[in-house]
Amino acid sequence: MSRIIVVTSGKGGVGKTTVTSNLGAALAKVNRKVALLDADFGLRNLDLLLGLEERVVYTALDVLAGDCRLAQALVKDKRLNGLVLLPAAQNRNKEAVSPDDMKKIATALAKGYDYIIVDCPAGIELGFRNAISAAKEALIVTTPEIAAVRDADRVIGLLEAEGIHKISLIVNRVKPKMVEDNKMMSVDDVLELLAVPLIGVIPDDERVIVATNKGEPLVIGDHDCLPANSFMNIAKRLEGEKVPFIDLMSENDNILSRLRRIFGG
Amino acid sequence: MCLRNNLITLVYGMVADPQLSLDLPSDTPFSPLVETYSQIRLKREDNRLFLVLPIQRELEQELSWTQLWQELKHYLQGREKSWATGDSVSLIAQDQLLDVQQLQTIAEILEEVDLVLETVVTTRRQTAVAAATGGYCVEQNKLSQLSLTPDVRTQEATLAEPLYFNQTVRSGVELRHEGTIIIFGDINPGGMAISAGDIFVWGRLRGMAHAGAKGNRQSRIVTLQMDFTQLRIADSVARYPKFLPKSAEPEIAFISEEGISLAKAMDFAKTHEFSELKAVWLDRQ
Ligand SMILES: Nc1ncnc2c1ncn2[C@@H]1O[C@H](COP(=O)(O)OP(=O)(O)O)[C@@H](O)[C@H]1O
Ligand SMILES: [Mg+2]
Numbered sequence: 001m002s003r004i005i006v007v008t009s010g011k012g013g014v015g016k017t018t019v020t021s022n023l024g025a026a027l028a029k030v031n032r033k034v035a036l037l038d039a040d041f042g043l044r045n046l047d048l049l050l051g052l053e054e055r056v057v058y059t060a061l062d063v064l065a066g067d068c069r070l071a072q073a074l075v076k077d078k079r080l081n082g083l084v085l086l087p088a089a090q091n092r093n094k095e096a097v098s099p100d101d102m103k104k105i106a107t108a109l110a111k112g113y114d115y116i117i118v119d120c121p122a123g124i125e126l127g128f129r130n131a132i133s134a135a136k137e138a139l140i141v142t143t144p145e146i147a148a149v150r151d152a153d154r155v156i157g158l159l160e161a162e163g164i165h166k167i168s169l170i171v172n173r174v175k176p177k178m179v180e181d182n183k184m185m186s187v188d189d190v191l192e193l194l195a196v197p198l199i200g201v202i203p204d205d206e207r208v209i210v211a212t213n214k215g216e217p218l219v220i221g222d223h224d225c226l227p228a229n230s231f232m233n234i235a236k237r238l239e240g241e242k243v244p245f246i247d248l249m250s251e252n253d254n255i256l257s258r259l260r261r262i263f264g265g
Numbered sequence: 266m267c268l269r270n271n272l273i274t275l276v277y278g279m280v281a282d283p284q285l286s287l288d289l290p291s292d293t294p295f296s297p298l299v300e301t302y303s304q305i306r307l308k309r310e311d312n313r314l315f316l317v318l319p320i321q322r323e324l325e326q327e328l329s330w331t332q333l334w335q336e337l338k339h340y341l342q343g344r345e346k347s348w349a350t351g352d353s354v355s356l357i358a359q360d361q362l363l364d365v366q367q368l369q370t371i372a373e374i375l376e377e378v379d380l381v382l383e384t385v386v387t388t389r390r391q392t393a394v395a396a397a398t399g400g401y402c403v404e405q406n407k408l409s410q411l412s413l414t415p416d417v418r419t420q421e422a423t424l425a426e427p428l429y430f431n432q433t434v435r436s437g438v439e440l441r442h443e444g445t446i447i448i449f450g451d452i453n454p455g456g457m458a459i460s461a462g463d464i465f466v467w468g469r470l471r472g473m474a475h476a477g478a479k480g481n482r483q484s485r486i487v488t489l490q491m492d493f494t495q496l497r498i499a500d501s502v503a504r505y506p507k508f509l510p511k512s513a514e515p516e517i518a519f520i521s522e523e524g525i526s527l528a529k530a531m532d533f534a535k536t537h538e539f540s541e542l543k544a545v546w547l548d549r550q
Contacts, residue, residue: 125331146454150454153435153454153455154435154436157339158335161335163377193471
């Protein structure tokens with residue numbers, strides 16, 4: 001049985017596309033067949049993050065219009081066996097696609113892939129409804145900021161109303177130093193409010209941005225670093241493995257702060 | 266709408282405790298507090314089950330279709346099931362313009378909670394035509410027979426059965442009910458509960474709650490933890506004072522002579538009584 005998972009957040013710029021590309025690559029690395037579906041029509045950039053931009057010929061719209069077959073539109077990632085992307089159209093607006101269209105595409109993809117991961121646009125309008133229409137599960141991405149968490153909360157409510165109850169949380173761009181100084185919400189604070197199970201914590205790390213600019217998901221390139229491991233762990237947890245959460249706080253430790261914690265500071 | 270001078274007072278114990286007061290900044294924007302709101306509700310009358318939609322012309326802002334179906338879903342799925350599987354429902358569509366597709370969507374939402382849309386009651390010709398096309402029974406312009414005229418609805422306010430809401434009120438959700446609201450969950454920041462009666466939150470109140478929204482100053486708000494962004498009772502407003510530490514104990518908010526006040530929920534029934542004359546809660550001492 002293949003799994004159709006939407007990556008969504010409400011707020012823009014919190015890391016949905018980054019998570020989608022890395023998670024896709026991470027699942028392909030554990031030998032899964034993965035199709036990434038860009039549902040951000042008009043503002044697509046999943047192809048960019050994957051470094052596949054210049055190989056895009058057809059888009060989901062061409063498939064729907066009958067101008068090409070689904071298999072023709074899929075862009076294969078040459079670095080990883082089993083990873084493909086169905087690009088969104090850049091030039092036309094969101095109104096060109098309906099929730100039923102998206103369902104049709106996702107259902108067709110489900111026949112040949114283990115995972116269909118849908119990269120959702122920001123907002124809760126039609127683009128959001130399109131992206132969630134076929135999904136059976138959702139990954140909520142948020143940063144530990146009040147506005148992002150509040151939007152995540154709203155989106156969780158909407159997903160529940162849509163009957164999507166398998167919802168997990170990814171907290172992205174955590175800065176352990178700021179959490180320690182009480183300048184940032186902790187993962188626990190976020191979890192306590194949103195009350196959905198945690199599936200991943202990703203540190204704020206400039207290597208993520210460097211990888212984005214190179215068009216190479218971190219888990220493929222600079223794969224032996226903390227953020228890359230965080231993405232790999234999310235993939236393993238999706239696969240049902242019990243992987244303990246990396247203690248980001250200890251990464252940030254110097255002897256002094258460790259001592260402080262030991263002595264209850 | 267003129268707002269009362271707003272203070273928030275802490276009333277703990279029998280002795281007059283140090284009273285913290287905090288004036289609201291004058292620039293806080295307010296929407297009218299005491300409103301005759303129309304809203305989605307499910308009611309039983311003469312053994313028929315009615316799903317009543319808001320009256321479009323009575324709403325301040327136009328209710329979009331997206332808002333309508335989202336609210337409908339939240340309302341039905343959050344409700345305690347008080348009907349039998351397969352019960353038929355008459356939709357009081359009021360003056361809402363609905364096409365065949367939209368009626369179909371409403372039927373599907375009802376189906377999800379095991380209800381069957383049978384009849385559509387409407388004042389709009391187009392909606393009646395759509396309903397007939399969709400194969401539903403249609404009643405046009407029979408609103409008066411349903412005792413849903415405005416005066417009757419106001420009277421009903423005090424009589425409406427409590428609404429049990431079995432989940433957390435998340436950001437962006439506005440829960441409205443013409444009677445007491447009981448929430449088994451939290452009210453999250455950005456979430457809102459508005460009731461003509463009392464509000465009980467069996468969880469944390471971190472968003473907004475408005476009790477006595479039709480003007481009843483006797484209404485109370487009770488929660489396991491007060492951590493609200495804003496509280497309203499009848500036409501009074503209060504914010505949580507920044508310097509006030511959170512209490513570990515359940516608290517109650519009510520209107521005292523000083524404005525909206527907080528007290529330990531445990532003792533309130535013994536220590537306070539409502540003065541009809543002054544329209545405030547008084548300490549029995
Ligand atoms: N963990 C991280 N550390 C540093 N930068 C990040 C991290 N996650 C995302 N970013 C950066 O944030 C920006 C927005 O990310 P993106 O995935 O495009 O967000 P969204 O798809 O939600 O709009 C990008 O420039 C990306 O490189
Ligand atoms: Mg994006």
